[in-house]
Amino acid sequence: MLLRHTTADIKERKALTVNPAKTCQPIGAMYAALGIHGCLPHSHGSQGCYAYHRSTLTRHYKEPVMAATSAFTEGASVFGGQANLLQAIDNIFTVYEPEVIAVHTTCLSETIGDDIPQIVNKAKADGRIPEGKYVFHANTPSYVGSHVTGFASMTKAMVDYFAESGPRSRTINLIPGFVEPADMTEIRRLATEMGISAILFPDTARVLNGPLTGKYRMFPEGGVTIDQLRQSGASVGSIALGALASAPAGLAMDAKCKVPCAVLNLPIGLHDTDLFVDTLRRMAGVNVPETIDLERGQLVDAISDWHPYLYGKRVGLVGDPDQLLALSRFLTALDMRPVYLVTGSPAGKKFEEQLRETLADAGDDLRIAVPGDMFLFHQWIKERSVDLLMGNTYLKYIARDEDIPFVRCGFPILDRMGHSYFPTVGYRGALRLLEKMLDAVLDRKERDSSDIEFELVL
Amino acid sequence: MLLRHTTADIKERKALTVNPAKTCQPIGAMYAALGIHGCLPHSHGSQGCYAYHRSTLTRHYKEPVMAATSAFTEGASVFGGQANLLQAIDNIFTVYEPEVIAVHTTCLSETIGDDIPQIVNKAKADGRIPEGKYVFHANTPSYVGSHVTGFASMTKAMVDYFAESGPRSRTINLIPGFVEPADMTEIRRLATEMGISAILFPDTARVLNGPLTGKYRMFPEGGVTIDQLRQSGASVGSIALGALASAPAGLAMDAKCKVPCAVLNLPIGLHDTDLFVDTLRRMAGVNVPETIDLERGQLVDAISDWHPYLYGKRVGLVGDPDQLLALSRFLTALDMRPVYLVTGSPAGKKFEEQLRETLADAGDDLRIAVPGDMFLFHQWIKERSVDLLMGNTYLKYIARDEDIPFVRCGFPILDRMGHSYFPTVGYRGALRLLEKMLDAVLDRKERDSSDIEFELVL
Amino acid sequence: MAISAEYKDADGVLEGKDLEGVRRRLLEKYPPKVARKRDKQIVVNRVGEDGSVPVVMSNVRTVPGLISQRGCCYAGCKGVVLGPTRDIVNITHGPVGCGFYSWLTRRNQTDPDSSPDGHNFMTYCFTTDMQDEEIIFGGEKKLRLAIQEAYDNFKPKAIAVFSTCPVGLIGDDVHAVCREMKEKLGINVFGFSCEGYKGVSQSAGHHIANNGIFTHVVGTDDAVPEGDFKINLLGEYNIGGDAFEIERIFEACGLTLVATYSGNSSIEHFARSHTADLNLIMCHRSINYVAEMMETKFGLPWIKVNFIGAAATAKSLRKIAAYFDDPALSERVEAVIAAELPAVEAEAAAVRPRTEGKRAMLFVGGSRAHHYQELFAELGMKTLSAGYEFAHRDDYEGRRVLPDIKVDADSRNIQELEVHPDPERYRPRVDAQRAETLAAKGVDFADYAGMMPEMPAGALVIDDISHHETEKMIALFKPDIFCAGIKEKYVIQKHGIPLKQLHSYDYGGPYAGFKGAINFYQEIDRMVNSRVWGYLKAPWQKNPELAAKYAFE
Amino acid sequence: MAISAEYKDADGVLEGKDLEGVRRRLLEKYPPKVARKRDKQIVVNRVGEDGSVPVVMSNVRTVPGLISQRGCCYAGCKGVVLGPTRDIVNITHGPVGCGFYSWLTRRNQTDPDSSPDGHNFMTYCFTTDMQDEEIIFGGEKKLRLAIQEAYDNFKPKAIAVFSTCPVGLIGDDVHAVCREMKEKLGINVFGFSCEGYKGVSQSAGHHIANNGIFTHVVGTDDAVPEGDFKINLLGEYNIGGDAFEIERIFEACGLTLVATYSGNSSIEHFARSHTADLNLIMCHRSINYVAEMMETKFGLPWIKVNFIGAAATAKSLRKIAAYFDDPALSERVEAVIAAELPAVEAEAAAVRPRTEGKRAMLFVGGSRAHHYQELFAELGMKTLSAGYEFAHRDDYEGRRVLPDIKVDADSRNIQELEVHPDPERYRPRVDAQRAETLAAKGVDFADYAGMMPEMPAGALVIDDISHHETEKMIALFKPDIFCAGIKEKYVIQKHGIPLKQLHSYDYGGPYAGFKGAINFYQEIDRMVNSRVWGYLKAPWQKNPELAAKYAFE
Secondary structure, three states: OOOOOOOOOOOOOOOOEEOEOOOOHHHHHHHHHOOEOOEEEEEEOOHHHHHHHHHHHHHHHOOOOOOEEOOOOHHHHHHOOHHHHHHHHHHHHHHHOOOEEEEEEOHHHHHHOOOHHHHHHHHHHOOOOOOOOEEEEEOOOOOOOOHHHHHHHHHHHHHHHHOOOOOOOOOEEEEOOOOOHHHHHHHHHHHHHOOOOEEEOOOOOOOOOOOOOOOOOOOOOOOEOHHHHHHHHHOOEEEEEOOOOOHHHHHHHHHHHOOOEEEEOOOEOHHHHHHHHHHHHHHHOOOOOHHHHHHHHHHHHHHHHHHHHHOOOEEEEEOOHHHHHHHHHHHHHOOOEEEEEEOOOOOOHHHHHHHHHHOOOOOOOOEEEOOOEHHHHHHHHHHOOOOEEEEOOOHHHHHHHHOOOEEEOOOOOOOOOOOOOOOOOHHHHHHHHHHHHHHHHHHHHHHHOOOOOOOOOO | OOOOOOOOOOOOOOOOEEOEOOOOHHHHHHHHHOOEOOEEEEEEOOHHHHHHHHHHHHHHHOOOOOOEEOOOOHHHHHHOOHHHHHHHHHHHHHHHOOOEEEEEEOHHHHHHOOOHHHHHHHHHHOOOOOOOOEEEEEOOOOOOOOHHHHHHHHHHHHHHHHOOOOOOOOOEEEEOOOOOHHHHHHHHHHHHHOOOOEEEOOOOOOOOOOOOOOOOOOOOOOOEOHHHHHHHHHOOEEEEEOOOOOHHHHHHHHHHHOOOEEEEOOOEOHHHHHHHHHHHHHHHOOOOOHHHHHHHHHHHHHHHHHHHHHOOOEEEEEOOHHHHHHHHHHHHHOOOEEEEEEOOOOOOHHHHHHHHHHOOOOOOOOEEEOOOEHHHHHHHHHHOOOOEEEEOOOHHHHHHHHOOOEEEOOOOOOOOOOOOOOOOOHHHHHHHHHHHHHHHHHHHHHHHOOOOOOOOOO | OOOOOHHHHOOOOOOOOOHHHHHHHHHOOOOHHHHHHHHOOEEEOOOOOOOOOOOOOOOOOOOOOOOEOOOOHHHHHHHHHHOOEOOEEEEEEOOHHHHHHOOOOOOEOOOHHHOOOOOOOOOOOEEOOOOHHHHHHOOHHHHHHHHHHHHHHHOOOEEEEEEOHHHHHHOOOHHHHHHHHHHHHOOEEEEEOOOOOOOOOHHHHHHHHHHHHHHHOOOOOOOOOOOOOEEEEEEEOOEOOHHHHHHHHHHHHOOEEEEEEEOOEOHHHHHOHHHOOEEEEOOHHHHHHHHHHHHHHHOOOEEEOOOEOHHHHHHHHHHHHHHHOOHHHHHHHHHHHHHHHHHHHHHHHHHHHHHOOOEEEEEOOOOHHHHHHHHHHHOOOEEEEEEOOOOOHHHHHOHHHHHHOOOOHHHHOOOOOOOOOOOOOOOOOOOHHHHHHHHHOOOOEOOOOOOHHHOOOOOEEEOOOEHHHHHHHHHHHOOOEEEEOHHHHHHHHHOOOOEEEOOOHHHOOOOEHHHHHHHHHHHHHHHHOOHHHHOOOOHHHHOOOOOOHHHHO | OOOOOHHHHOOOOOOOOOHHHHHHHHHOOOOHHHHHHHHOOEEEOOOOOOOOOOOOOOOOOOOOOOOEOOOOHHHHHHHHHHOOEOOEEEEEEOOHHHHHHOOOOOOEOOOHHHOOOOOOOOOOOEEOOOOHHHHHHOOHHHHHHHHHHHHHHHOOOEEEEEEOHHHHHHOOOHHHHHHHHHHHHOOEEEEEOOOOOOOOOHHHHHHHHHHHHHHHOOOOOOOOOOOOOEEEEEEEOOEOOHHHHHHHHHHHHOOEEEEEEEOOEOHHHHHOHHHOOEEEEOOHHHHHHHHHHHHHHHOOOEEEOOOEOHHHHHHHHHHHHHHHOOHHHHHHHHHHHHHHHHHHHHHHHHHHHHHOOOEEEEEOOOOHHHHHHHHHHHOOOEEEEEEOOOOOHHHHHOHHHHHHOOOOHHHHOOOOOOOOOOOOOOOOOOOHHHHHHHHHOOOOEOOOOOOHHHOOOOOEEEOOOEHHHHHHHHHHHOOOEEEEOHHHHHHHHHOOOOEEEOOOHHHOOOOEHHHHHHHHHHHHHHHHHOHHHHOOOOHHHHOOOOOOHHHHO
């Protein structure tokens, strides 16, 4: 047993988190910042933070993850990090020449109380920021929220710093949420397929799933440009995908530039993709093309074909709030039963209500912890197991100990390929999730069937 | 044990095929014919044939597979099937109203020696073929070749019957071979991405992976039209993908309409997709767009990332000749070692030479049987096992008995979803194959690792 | 008992529709000759006071080009009847396809470890993979060698050979080769001339299979198994484990199963099956020949049973008990029924609120279209229409019409074996008087009432339904569930209507017996109440207008 | 012996390039102040006749914004040194991230079933997940409760607490809480003030970890393990099973391993490790403090060993044997070496034709950049450049420079424990005379010669290499392989050059000892000869012209 000390005996814990189902804000901010073209994320804290964030993101994406740090020493921690940040800005623009530096804070600099705008202003005044280049920031104290909060804050900062009102264009802003580069590509593709011009931010496609060509680019092709961010204030509307990760930016855009915002679930699964496409259609005043009808119809077809094998399956899910909500809706639509759900993110009462509403039919053994940890989740499973586990790589320890089929999804995935290239959003993404779940469930069925029951055809 | 009578003791067999790695011509002809828009395939034989073919195709595609039969009785078998075919043509056009009927023969009608062109001519003379509608045919004796031959013959018949010379257009003919509907879509997409107008035939996309909408269409949206087939004779060139399945049509096009033809491997894997794209580029005189460079680069990137886990793996492959050749090239490119290869199709000496050439570095335990059967293949494995099996669903009996990781590919796949929607051709398809192989290999690695060796990150 | 067959209370009319109008709609598009033929195969059910029903033309040729569900003679012989016997090496003599397609595609489960030698060849496909040279020069030589190679590699106790279409045409004497190899190898080797073009459907193949197995196997071992109440179960192929469930029930009742034809079977069981006391027939169509011949030759009577549906299972068990007329057996049977029914009834009660009043259509096989009406009735569902794929008139109308059935040219050359009482082993199990007593108790020997007398008046009976008619029926009635096979499955489902495969059970099951009934209830509940059928239209298809652009503010 | 370190025969110049020019290229883009600093950390190696080498400025602050490989103090303390001990519940006191990132990401293998109680908490992540209210009002209360909950849920024998950045700032007295809870729970509870901002790299964390473990654990159990030749292995963290391989070899040699710091370790091993006869140091940087303190307090001498590389392993074993000066042990050691080497040599010989002459760069850690040069040399590969991520001058230049090292402000406040000989347990293992005898035999007590004296003159030594310098080195030299960590891996590989992770071993290993050498040879063969590096250009990029359209005819 890998988690040999976990038992079904649940003791109340108020202070100790065991096997967290979240991590801290700055990593989310770093990931979001990488979705700006020519941007170097900068961690204003001690150098351990950026090392850990870069390592974790690299393990997930298997791609270079560039960022810088203020490299606080004890002195900086006592006297404030202004000198470090000024020096960093100078060095970064001199040596690495990014278009923009996205500063996020850490628990250290937040505890000290460094005033980033003031420092940036000083850097500007000192001429450390070259003409036409930018430094912007988000406050991402690690002791508030989670990596999702950090992503949301940095995305909102893009609006706060750059969006400018202007004569209404025909463009729509798409705020994709904390999803994979491949998902961002797919979200854009759906809009493009509908003939809609979109500004998508952040956009990590081609930044964190780039090609191998023998030529390294510190600032890869992808990412939203500062120009696009500026223009986003003149868009017809915004669609913020995911209340936790994207709504703050969408609502800030509305407040700042009067660009109306629809906050939707992540477009994972049939119904939330329907909602996304329908909202796009109505917002842009366009018709949904047959190509999308076809994708949708293929998904419905596949659901009907494979329904018997997923029907009624009890599923345990660990993930970020936006993912949990959309996945729960999808699984319920498949007549599956998500019964144990944990997110580490303190997503709030409203989120939990929405989740419970989505899972109203899940049955009487529904257990939800917002926030909770994987240790508690595992204890539930010890009490009564499930048919399928879905969540990040850390779940594999539970999957192995309890011998439960496991589909990797969410963040981080440290031990398999695929998530960088194949979306889980949209109808195609739902097909992929369907395939993944079926593979897991059917492989298990076949493993556990006797020779007599072993089937050729399914 | 599921195959409990299989032992490593190999006795020469000359007459008995055990666990065939092929099936008969007509099913291939039926599949190809479904790739014409508005076409009803017609099996000229006893009704068992079409029932078996429809069943097998349906199990693979999980979609309606429509076809008709001449429903030979003993009388027809003695006196010839002319009356049955005439009656069938009449009934089909009256009741089902297809645009075209694609007749293929069977071992029965071939043994009798029914002359299909003569019967079709009589049907035409009798006014049984409505104006603007067509009946065409291919001879597909079940006792020659395999399902691949049948596919090739029916595809060639499309050229023989319909292609017309004309002033050179800018169009390129793409003959995709015996691949999935999703593969046909991907082959077309690559051409479209390059700005190339293509006539793709047969084209089963949207015929055998159609949507569920509540409305059944006996003749779905997809398929090459007879008009397009007619125009194919005026194309700039043809690319025939797969020497076994597509070359006959491509060469017939060249002979009949002087449309030059390049015969390539199926575009499975990096190098054969490279070759396909490069040939397209040169044939059409266009540049390869960056979007395709990106896809390629992502594939190369993923190969480099995951190389350690596939390197040196000994693989057993069963499949159709065109697939075997392209897969072998891909696996070799990944530094894997395809060591046992079987196809049931009598693909000829030249094919075997090409295969051996591709596998020149595979090592000293290379075994190839062309044609061979799965029983022999299994016997090789009994002698020395492999790290991975790839092939159709029937291989799962061997995979289970011998406890070998297994990736389903080829025809038929009767027990998993995915092949209908996600291509294995092109760079994206190669990524999918890579993911499938990795999942199989890594799941096994993790299953077999001790608790001590179990890894979080890979 | 909570489970009953409520459809008999139906109003006798197909949902108020003009029945002749419905028939007309099915036929109107056909060319006149086709329409005339199909007219006789599409019948509105009427049940006379004497139980008589209208004539249904059946077991006739399928119209070329019309797209029927049927398969061929080979499929009936090798695929259905002989396929499920695990310890025979079944060699398909012909081109590769027929062997390939019938390889593991029928879900006949088997338990090889219940035989001492553990033989199981069902996971294997054996074929001579005939090439053009054999078509030209004859395939006997290759067949002979193939049998030898099969023997050398597998050392089976029996080898059977199945001829496919071209074999008959080129004139291979398969039987002579088999005789020769039987002699040479000292094991049982026998052949079937079941070329695909024979007869008009699988049915011909069943008959040929029955003849062959009766000729070459039945009665070749006179060892009498132990047991007080020895029975054979005929026409049960153990799809999805049905036979296992029935075996379980038999064992609980104290019945000794000598042989099943041919689910979970061994050739050794057939060899001594003539020593049983009673034959039970599940699928009348595919197997009644063997039962008839065993009665003639060995004096073994048969009764029709049905283990599909909990009520039917209980009824069949009581019939068997009545036959043996043993108080201990009867008591045990009642105890089993009493023990099993509560769980079934509880499940039916749980599911029924979600299935009540839903409407089914069944077009399948030679017995399932009938038997499964029981299970639907137990769910409160009614059968609007049903028909067989390859049945004969007696399967529709009951064996009472046997004397009236005219054998046409297509079936005439399927051999009828001439069978006589075995001089030594003929042993009538019941005399005439006892037969009469038993008949009074409902033990109706050698009888099958047919499907139609048990269907409500007004239900539509369609023999060998075509794709066109299927489409029309769907359009006219939009049933809640449709039962047929894999070829039909996705056609129907494209309409947004679930199709239950009753050949393969959609890879579920077992559905026989008590546990099977529970499985079936759950499965039908899943199918007719699946959320997916509500997903057919996208929001923009349901509600296509564009909202004002600023609805999002 | 076929394996030798051939790079020493190198021509002393970095492939003929102007060495100062290379240094200039690395520095020219920096702002002057940065360039001045980095100038002292980038050094061309020269080895004097007395073994002296140039000064490398090291263990100094990383320049903000420059992008270095380094992590923090917490990473060195909790992640590196304490993390691999399975039976301590390690609670990270701080916001969630630090605990999360150090959860199972270092591949320290462990065998819990080798301890009687089977405790293993390494698969768990424990954190106080500090929230803003604790930042404002203090986190001691939560920590206290967390320790209690950890005890209630897991009943460990020890709990350790690791402070992250904000803890120091808000002034939580972690040590007081630990003392209080130790009292209350009756188990060992101790804390580490290893806030991320302390020192200039992981190195500070190692020191703090050493201090803590020495203070709270070492010497708390005087039970003397059985065994004639008792050793501790220090600075071996069992990445990918390295320690298991070394344990295997020790066992074969008849050496008794009392404790490993801290791969495959139990807190109980540390507690009695002072009873051993000799300390062996693998990673000098991370662990020499404990060795020093044990020598002072308990009289236990230490020697530097290296089990990376087959020759190095053999050499280290012989050094140990020399120390114990026991003929039986020496014989056994020689027998083990003789038994193990042939397989290693055979593999080296097989691989070497494909690796010979290839060029490596190593920038990693505090010892691996040195040790792995051995393995590359055994493959006939030369090291063009190397550097440490967090080492001190003694790791580069050898402990001979220790007296000259100036401790700067960043390191000064990392506590130096004042240690004195234990009045009861101090027991010098070797007297001065014997030490001299042994030194003559190559048993160089308390010494580490450093990396540079073993590198060829002309090789470039770069301390705390930046991303910019990495890029320049790649552009200038295009090495065949680059060794660093996960953050660097894909940067390098985007250039088409394989990167071997020497922290995690790319999830391979073990690479220590004899079997490890074989693994490494095979892995490097795979990496430098992978076909994929030849796929970087598409055909149309290599050969962009368009052929005539009719080339296909």
